[in-house]
Amino acid sequence: MILFYNPKATKSRNRRLPLSILAVAAVLEGKEDYAIVDGNLDPHPTESLIARIRERPVELLAVTVMPGPQTVGAGASCREIRARFPELPIVWGGYFASNYTAAALNAGYVDYAVRGQGELTLLELLEAIRGHRELKTIAGLSYKDSDGRPRHNPERPLRSLDDFPWYPYHRVPVEKYLLPTFLGRRTTVHQASIGCPFRCNFCGVVNFSGSREKMESPARTGDILRHLAQTYGVDAVQFYDNNFFLREDHTRELADRIAPLNLRWWCEGRADIMMGYADATFEAIRRAGCAMIFFGAESGSNEILKEMNKDLCAEDTLALATRIRRFGIIPEFSIIFGNPKDPEGDTRDCIRFIRQLKRLNPDSEIVVEHYTPVPQRTRMYGNVEDQMQFPTTPDEWATERWQRFATQKDPRTPWLRPRTKQLIENFELVVSSRWPTVQALRLPSWGRWVLKILSSWRYKLGIYAAPLELRWTQQLLALRKPKEESL
Ligand code: B12
Structure with a gap:
């Protein structure tokens, strides 16, 4: 069996269909036995993965990982699974594996990293794991060779989405998303x-x-x-x-x-x-x-x-x-x-x-x-090449400092002075109060008015300093932040 894992990415009220997993699972549908564990639905995904592995033999654990919170969940689960089932191969795909390939492979618990579009790479990797193909022939794949050295195969040209089957929506509880x-x-x-x-x-x-x-x-x-x-x-x-x-x-x-x-x-x-x-x-x-x-x-x-x-x-x-x-x-x-x-x-x-x-x-x-x-x-x-040193492992990416960087909350870049960062945040607070987003579904109309009234003098006069009253009011009203939460 192939076991797919989508680590928790967001608050449960924002969970969305795990398209990355559905896309790669689509090419196995009807041909291979597979299961999906979604950390956005399942509060104990590591335990669920372990239970699945104990149920019946798993050939490959296939994980989708984005920079940000998913790196944390992916690392924690994969470390635990590697410790308990050292023989089980683990592959990471998605934006983390594509943009931070070397860091992904530096983890003791990642054997393969799939860069870019993943459907065909996954199929070919399965062939290789079953001994029918050489790893070096798989475009878009990075892996560790027998000496533990990272190998990066050439890029895989993009294929049209029409070349692949529809997503197997019936394999996930669509209603919940x-x-x-x-x-x-x-x-x-x-x-x-x-x-x-x-x-x-x-x-x-x-x-x-x-x-x-x-x-x-x-x-x-x-x-x-x-x-x-x-x-x-x-x-x-x-x-x-x-x-x-x-x-x-x-x-x-x-x-x-x-x-x-x-x-x-x-x-x-x-x-x-x-x-x-x-x-x-x-x-x-x-x-x-x-x-x-x-x-x-x-x-x-x-x-x-x-x-x-x-x-x-x-x-x-x-x-x-x-x-x-x-x-x-x-x-x-x-x-x-x-x-x-x-x-x-x-x-x-x-x-x-x-x-x-x-x-x-x-x-x-x-x-x-x-x-x-x-x-x-x-x-x-x-x-900024000389000023930036990115983490070299997923565990380092999972630290508080780099989580705040990856989620763009607090990049702590050397050129951004705290005063400037504060001004940017203050301005953001004023503008988002002056025009509360239409995406804030639960914001009552009186809340909208309070925010508008409190912020209009600031916006009009261009006075953004210390908008504490706006911060508190937004917190009190739990104003939605589309850039963090999606719609
Ligand atoms: C959906 C989405 C989210 C969702 C997460 C949904 C989920 N997974 O549960 C939400 C809104 C929560 C989100 C949050 C964030 N996101 Co986001 N997100 C996206 C978005 C819009 C689409 C991704 C997607 O599902 N596409 C559909 C699927 C089918 O495509 P795919 O993921 O590329 O999958 C293919 C390949 O990657 C590969 N693949 C993927 N997984 C796997 C696994 C295996 C085993 C294999 C073999 C292959 C494989 O094969 C797939 C099919 O070809 C992308 C932008 C984009 N259009 O791609 C940004 C994007 C990935 N996000 C990004 C960012 C920065 C974030 C945040 C950090 C933003 C923030 N300010 O907080 C957070 C981090 C959250 C986290 N999870 O860690 C960046 C990443 C940039 C980077 N540095 O790499 C992107 C590229 C947006 C951008 N243009 O900057 N995001």
């Missing part, structure tokens, strides 16, 4: 493409997919969503794609196919690409149920956008903020604060840019990010 959000009562998740063709040098996806993207056909996305709506009563979708709207013809076809399903949905797009779209396409997207689009605006300075390799200009973001209002779609703009060369100046510029966006479109939602570097194939944004 359908959550109320501002989009609908039964929100699900779907990813209709993999990778990203851009080269932004602050992003973890570039290394993962080598600046390439493959999309699912609109027909298949439509069929899957119809199945989810008809079988499970899904009425809303969060799309995980890094770039949902890459091509206008694809977008139009997809919108037309989704429209009859009466879903409300959220996705990510690029301002420059969408600015090239016709009004009729925006209308089609709206008709198809699109409620909000997330845009990585990153900065209001074209110089900094260039330094980020973003291939975007600030004017496109500003124009998009104005244009999208006409179609009743809310834009959610994410801004990266703290350019390493001049964090103070950049922070002031970012604040100015956000204020401009809010003037053009007050409905805009704002996501404030602290620049948190990710290793790149080329240089990192800000040329």
Whole structure:
């Protein structure tokens, strides 16, 4: 049997279908015996894994790991399982294994790391474990050779999602993952493409997919969503794609196919690409149920956008903020604060840019990010190679200091002075109180008003220092933080 493990990633009220595991399990469905343990549902996943292993022989423990809390759960469970069942091979896949491959293999409890798209790599790894193939022939695989030295095989070219079977939804309790959000009562998740063709040098996806993207056909996305709506009563979708709207013809076809399903949905797009779209396409997207689009605006300075390799200009973001209002779609703009060369100046510029966006479109939602570097194939944004030393093991990644880094809560980067960090956080608190997010489903309307009234003088006068009253009020109201919790 193959045992899959999705370590706990989030609070239980935010749990989502474990798509990473479903994607790789799909290629085993009907051919292999497998089981799934999801730490987002199961409060004692290590015990459950152990119980499964005792039940019947397990050939491989296959774990999906993202940087952040999943690294903690993955490390703890795998260490325990290695101690009890030293012969059982363990493979890690996902963003941690792809971006921090060497660190993953440095753990005594990880034998294989799968980089990038994992379906075929997993199938070939199973062949190798069964003695029918050599490890060195498996593209996308990293492993330790017989001397314990790390080996990194060449990259695996991305395949279209249509080349793989549908996810085996029936193998998980789908009902438990359908959550109320501002989009609908039964929100699900779907990813209709993999990778990203851009080269932004602050992003973890570039290394993962080598600046390439493959999309699912609109027909298949439509069929899957119809199945989810008809079988499970899904009425809303969060799309995980890094770039949902890459091509206008694809977008139009997809919108037309989704429209009859009466879903409300959220996705990510690029301002420059969408600015090239016709009004009729925006209308089609709206008709198809699109409620909000997330845009990585990153900065209001074209110089900094260039330094980020973003291939975007600030004017496109500003124009998009104005244009999208006409179609009743809310834009959610994410801004990266703290350019390493001049964090103070950049922070002031970012604040100015956000204020401009809010003037053009007050409905805009704002996501404030602290620049948190990710290793790149080329240089990192800000040329910070000399200033950054990443952990070399998953256990080090699991420490409090690096958890706060990975979750972007407190990157503690050498160039970010505590005073500047405080200003960024204060500004975030003021702007998120002045316009409480529409994603905060449980926030009562009186709570919204209290936050608005308490913060409007600060926003108007640009006084952000020590907003204790806002911090307490947000805590009291348990205001949702979309950047940490997803929708
Ligand atoms: C869903 C998601 C989440 C969910 C987690 C859901 C869960 N697993 O339970 C939530 C919202 C909780 C979340 C939180 C965070 N996330 Co997140 N998340 C994503 C997102 C949007 C989609 C991932 C996904 O499921 N895709 C669908 C599946 C099918 O694709 P996949 O995961 O890539 O899986 C394929 C391969 O990776 C591989 N594979 C994956 N697992 C395995 C396992 C095995 C055994 C094998 C063989 C192969 C394999 O094969 C799969 C099929 O090809 C990605 C961005 C993206 N679009 O990829 C970011 C992303 C992975 N997250 C990221 C980050 C930074 C975080 C946070 C740290 C953010 C924060 N501020 O807190 C937290 C950390 C939480 C944690 N778990 O540790 C970054 C990682 C960057 C990096 N440095 O590597 C990404 C890339 C976003 C980004 N652009 O920056 N996230």
